[in-house]
Amino acid sequence: xxxxxxxxxxxKASIQLTKVETERKxxxxxxxxxxxxxxxxxxxxxxxxxxxxxxxxxxxLPLLKRLKFDETKIAETISGLESxxxxxxxxxxxxxxxxxxxxxxxxxxxxxxxxxxxxxESRPDALIQISSLCLKSSNAVLLKGGSEARExxxxxxxxIINVSEKCNIPHGWIHLLETRQDVTxxxxxxxxxxxxxxxxxxxxxxxxxxxxxxxxxxxxxGICHLFVDEEAxxxxxxxxxxxxKTQYVAVxxxxxxxxxxKNIAETFLPxxxxxxxxxxxxxxxxxxxxxxxxxxxxxxxDWRTEYLDYKLSIKIVDSLQEAIDHINxxxxxxxxxxxxxxxxxxxRFMEMVDSANVFWNASxxxxxxxxYGLGAEVGISTNKIHARxxxxxxxxxxxKYKLYGNGHTVEEYASGxxxxxxxxxx
Amino acid sequence: xxxxxxxxxxxKASIQLTKVETERKxxxxxxxxxxxxxxxxxxxxxxxxxxxxxxxxxxxLPLLKRLKFDETKIAETISGLESxxxxxxxxxxxxxxxxxxxxxxxxxxxxxxxxxxxxxESRPDALIQISSLCLKSSNAVLLKGGSEARExxxxxxxxIINVSEKCNIPHGWIHLLETRQDVTxxxxxxxxxxxxxxxxxxxxxxxxxxxxxxxxxxxxxGICHLFVDEEAxxxxxxxxxxxxKTQYVAVxxxxxxxxxxKNIAETFLPxxxxxxxxxxxxxxxxxxxxxxxxxxxxxxxDWRTEYLDYKLSIKIVDSLQEAIDHINxxxxxxxxxxxxxxxxxxxRFMEMVDSANVFWNASxxxxxxxxYGLGAEVGISTNKIHARxxxxxxxxxxxKYKLYGNGHTVEEYASGxxxxxxxxxx
Numbered sequence: 001x002x003x004x005x006x007x008x009x010x011x012k013a014s015i016q017l018t019k020v021e022t023e024r025k026x027x028x029x030x031x032x033x034x035x036x037x038x039x040x041x042x043x044x045x046x047x048x049x050x051x052x053x054x055x056x057x058x059x060x061l062p063l064l065k066r067l068k069f070d071e072t073k074i075a076e077t078i079s080g081l082e083s084x085x086x087x088x089x090x091x092x093x094x095x096x097x098x099x100x101x102x103x104x105x106x107x108x109x110x111x112x113x114x115x116x117x118x119x120x121e122s123r124p125d126a127l128i129q130i131s132s133l134c135l136k137s138s139n140a141v142l143l144k145g146g147s148e149a150r151e152x153x154x155x156x157x158x159x160i161i162n163v164s165e166k167c168n169i170p171h172g173w174i175h176l177l178e179t180r181q182d183v184t185x186x187x188x189x190x191x192x193x194x195x196x197x198x199x200x201x202x203x204x205x206x207x208x209x210x211x212x213x214x215x216x217x218x219x220x221x222g223i224c225h226l227f228v229d230e231e232a233x234x235x236x237x238x239x240x241x242x243x244x245k246t247q248y249v250a251v252x253x254x255x256x257x258x259x260x261x262k263n264i265a266e267t268f269l270p271x272x273x274x275x276x277x278x279x280x281x282x283x284x285x286x287x288x289x290x291x292x293x294x295x296x297x298x299x300x301x302d303w304r305t306e307y308l309d310y311k312l313s314i315k316i317v318d319s320l321q322e323a324i325d326h327i328n329x330x331x332x333x334x335x336x337x338x339x340x341x342x343x344x345x346x347x348r349f350m351e352m353v354d355s356a357n358v359f360w361n362a363s364x365x366x367x368x369x370x371x372y373g374l375g376a377e378v379g380i381s382t383n384k385i386h387a388r389x390x391x392x393x394x395x396x397x398x399x400k401y402k403l404y405g406n407g408h409t410v411e412e413y414a415s416g417x418x419x420x421x422x423x424x425x426x
Numbered sequence: 427x428x429x430x431x432x433x434x435x436x437x438k439a440s441i442q443l444t445k446v447e448t449e450r451k452x453x454x455x456x457x458x459x460x461x462x463x464x465x466x467x468x469x470x471x472x473x474x475x476x477x478x479x480x481x482x483x484x485x486x487l488p489l490l491k492r493l494k495f496d497e498t499k500i501a502e503t504i505s506g507l508e509s510x511x512x513x514x515x516x517x518x519x520x521x522x523x524x525x526x527x528x529x530x531x532x533x534x535x536x537x538x539x540x541x542x543x544x545x546x547e548s549r550p551d552a553l554i555q556i557s558s559l560c561l562k563s564s565n566a567v568l569l570k571g572g573s574e575a576r577e578x579x580x581x582x583x584x585x586i587i588n589v590s591e592k593c594n595i596p597h598g599w600i601h602l603l604e605t606r607q608d609v610t611x612x613x614x615x616x617x618x619x620x621x622x623x624x625x626x627x628x629x630x631x632x633x634x635x636x637x638x639x640x641x642x643x644x645x646x647x648g649i650c651h652l653f654v655d656e657e658a659x660x661x662x663x664x665x666x667x668x669x670x671k672t673q674y675v676a677v678x679x680x681x682x683x684x685x686x687x688k689n690i691a692e693t694f695l696p697x698x699x700x701x702x703x704x705x706x707x708x709x710x711x712x713x714x715x716x717x718x719x720x721x722x723x724x725x726x727x728d729w730r731t732e733y734l735d736y737k738l739s740i741k742i743v744d745s746l747q748e749a750i751d752h753i754n755x756x757x758x759x760x761x762x763x764x765x766x767x768x769x770x771x772x773x774r775f776m777e778m779v780d781s782a783n784v785f786w787n788a789s790x791x792x793x794x795x796x797x798y799g800l801g802a803e804v805g806i807s808t809n810k811i812h813a814r815x816x817x818x819x820x821x822x823x824x825x826k827y828k829l830y831g832n833g834h835t836v837e838e839y840a841s842g843x844x845x846x847x848x849x850x851x852x
Contacts, residue, residue: 015754018777098799104788106798113810114780194810213635215811236833243835328441350828351444354540362530362831371839372532372827373524373848384539384620384824385641386812398810401798402776405788407662409669413797422799 003185007142007192009172010115014140016170018112022089025136028167029085032132033078035159040074043159046151047124054148062250067122069152077125080376084132087375090393091138097426101418103406105425110397112138114194117186118378119144119208121200124152130197131160131174133378137396140170142186142193144177187212199379202306217391219382221306221332222252224364227323227349229340230263236361237339238271241312243363244337246279250308252380253335253357253367257303257313259323262288265316269293281310288316303330320345324352331355333382335367356382356389429611433568433618435598436541440566442596444538448515451562454593455511458558459504461585466500469585472577473550480574488676493548495578503551506802510558513801516819517564523852527844529832531851536823538564540620543612544804545570545634547626550578556623557586557600559804563822566596568612568619570603613638625805628732643817645808647732647758648678650790653749653775655766656689662787663765664697667738670763670790672705676734678806679761679783679793683729683739685749688714691742695719707736714742729756746771750778757781759808761793782808782815 001009036043047069054064095108116139120126127145134141145153157176164173177183186193190213197217198208209216226244228237244255260268269292276283284302285295295314302313303326317323327336337359338349346360357367367390369377374392381387387395412418427435462469473495480490521534542565546552553571560567571579583602590599603609612619616639623643624634635642652670654663670681686694695718702709710728711721721740728739729752743749753762763785764775772786783793793816795803800818807813813821838844 015750015778015780018780019774100792100797100799104792209639215641215809217811233833239833239835243837247836247840324441348445352441354441354444355826357827357829359829360831362829362834363836365836366526366530366829366831366834367827371526371836371846373526373846373850383641385643388824389534389827398814400781401783401793401815403783403785403788403792405786405792407659407665408788408792409665410673410789410791410797411669414673420797420799424799 003177003182004189004192006172006175007115007186007189010140010142010175011192013170013173014112014114014138017138017140017173018091020138020169024167024169025089025138026085028135028163028169029081029132031163031167032128032160033081035163036074036078036128039155039159040071043074043152043155044070046155049151050149057148059148063122063146063148067124067148069124073125077128080129081132083375084136087136087393089136090397094426095399096424099421099423099425100403101408101421104408105404107402107404108399109402111400113396113398115140115142115192116396117142117144117193117196117214119183119196119198119200120146122146122149124149124156126199127153127156128160129376130378133376133393133396135169135173137393139396140173142175142177144183144186147178150178184211187214190214197378215386217379217381217383217386217395219252219332219334219380222254222334222380223256223304223306223330223332224253224334225257225259225327225331225336226255226364227259227317227327227336227338228261228264228268229320229338229342229345230261231342231345232261232264232268232339233341234264234268234271237268238275240337240339240361240363241272242275242279244365245276245281245312246310247363247365249310251365252306253364254308255312255364256305256307257315257330259326260289260314260316261323262316262318265289266292269314276312279310281312283312283314285314286316289314306332320348324349327353327355333384334380335359335364337362337364356380429603429608430615430618432598432601433541433612433615436566436568436601437618439596439599440538440540440564443564443566443599444517446564446595450593450595451515451564452511454561454589454595455507455558457589457593458554458586459507461589462500462504462554465581465585466497469500469578469581470496472581475577476575483574485574489548489572489574493550493574493578495550499551503554506555507558509801510562513562513819515562516823520852521825522850525847525849525851526829527834527847530834531830533828533830534825535828536825539822539824541566541568541618542822543568543570543619543622543640545609545622545624545626546572548572548574550575550582552625553579553582554586555802556804559802559819559822561595561599563819565822566599568601568603570609570612573604576604610637613640616640623804641812643805643807643809643812643821645678645758645760645806648680648760648806649682649730649732649756649758650679650760651683651685651753651757651762652681652790653685653743653753653762653764654687654690654694655746655764655768655771656687657768657771658687658690658765659767660690660694660697663694664701666763666765666787666789667698668701668705671702671707671738672736673789673791675736677791678732679790680734681738681790682731682733683741683756685752686715686740686742687749688742688744691715692718695740702738705736707738709738709740711740712742715740732758746774750775753779753781759810760806761785761790763788763790782806
């Protein structure tokens, strides 16, 4: 079957999915857990093949690490599915209702988006997690995984399709793409695909955005900042900088640039350096910083760099306003935090920093769907359109307006014979 | 000043706009009403020039009609501004709040989108209406009007800028573009512009979508359907068809294709023809229709055509499912209605028709921001991402996550020392 047929089938399935009851969707999730348990050895065997082949092909180590899908990962995946089954159904919620006139009532009701195209890299658990989020929100999905996870993704897709048939989920709601050519072709199918979610490198997301008319949900960079204000608790500031930078360096919500108010820099920077040295973090600093602690000299390029590594750039700023301006110019609108004891300063920072996540006295690492209590996430969005920040089930629905009348015509209102009441009822 | 500088200034102004209080924004709207009253003769003079020049240039008649900005139009515009001033501020609303742990609280708060690029055709009142919606939602705006309205748009922009200065609205929040070259350039400025809203022909919107990485909010076609079910009240069906088709033919929510259940076609079609003849509507019908009433034969192309004229295509269908399938295949996801006395049939139609607006026993002409009680609209969206259907103030805001902590680090949770409470508080 060629890709257009698959996409057309997915579109058809997506219409059928709108009337699949919550119970049937949750039953699917439970049965998928059972099937993963029953087939765990087959899955692990396929994954071992992928790892062996990828080692031979010398794929980068972080990619290889993420490729691993063992007993622990399977157990985590199952636990994630169990949580997802417990979340409320995001579809069919009345967002509001308004009486336009007697017997003429308008409802805005949440509904699925339709067909979602998702492109992700090596982690095979992403296939299960993302497709399940789509199913729970009644969306059909076209998935393209990394070729390094080929065998694992195939067996997982087979399991998903088997469980789908068993649970009476509309045929064709999920399809696995395997080639790069498929991706190129998918980007053209704006008649069938309603949203693309690419998960991968910055360059990759940019490439997708440049090559499709389909809306794209995702984030480019995660250049996150922590601003240590002159009224900060300096011990707290050190602890937050260390956690934001080193708790997990290879992720988009890790700290990349530390901004330090000039009035506390001389006291703060030596305290920071001591702790960062313990964690073996390379410090890169502006000219002012260089006068206080030994650091690698920073260039403007550092302010625009997402290291994803044990590296931290440091800049001394004269004021809150300079910190805000720096973040709005060089940041990526992902996650930015302030450390201060002054509520007004924090409020101004949180108002004027134009980012999806703005924090006061907390680590940047908190910006995550699980930690936010969303249950699970398809990714973190730095878009300002549709969903922003960690995107859970709610980001996978749209809404429609449903109007219930009794033969009402517009001419009666245009001619002044009738008047709208516009009475909000929900 | 070149366009990049304007866009950069708009971006700066958009950050300042986030802290402009509701009162100051409403005061601006009131002062704008006053200024329009005071300058009405200057405005009308400029508009007379535009009309004279456009008549010489022989621009199409509907365009010329929309270009007119007289006393009546000015009064309507002022009345719209007064309503807008009364609407609640869409910015700064807490959408929800959740306690993640003791002293660690997450708020999702509505915020402006940033800088919005709007391209509209001749109607000069659109300049006032759209820029005011942007201001009320604290967005900066780059506007490109039609060249036919050049003089009127210039004087209106001058008035807006004067009132802005007087009311202490951040400098540079609005800028009027004048050339096509400006539009081409604007489409490249994804560093500064967050959303493009094009208002114009289908081809034009498609062109915009194909030539920018900036998200686009708008609708392509409005191919609206009315399905007359076998259990319809036939008199109601005739009245709704006539209103949907003829109440105003040149708009996107006008009826283009009528679907008729085969079981009532022989009774219904002659009733319909009588009324449509009175309104001088040309009927174009499928083979089945041709056997019942005299019509122009339809081709597949008719099902895909937005006539925007006194023309109606008619198709006889065998079942509700065929009607749904036809709409999902040939429709444009705008507005589709069913006439039936059977609630189950209506529910199924409204669930499975994948359109922004789905109506039961009401005219398609109701899909409109004013009629929906949204106050005003920037347009109707057939996007399924972000805003769908008539887009009012709510479609011009995004949200940000604000996290308030007390030195919380992620490591404490990762190591199991602390647990999330995830207690919803609002």
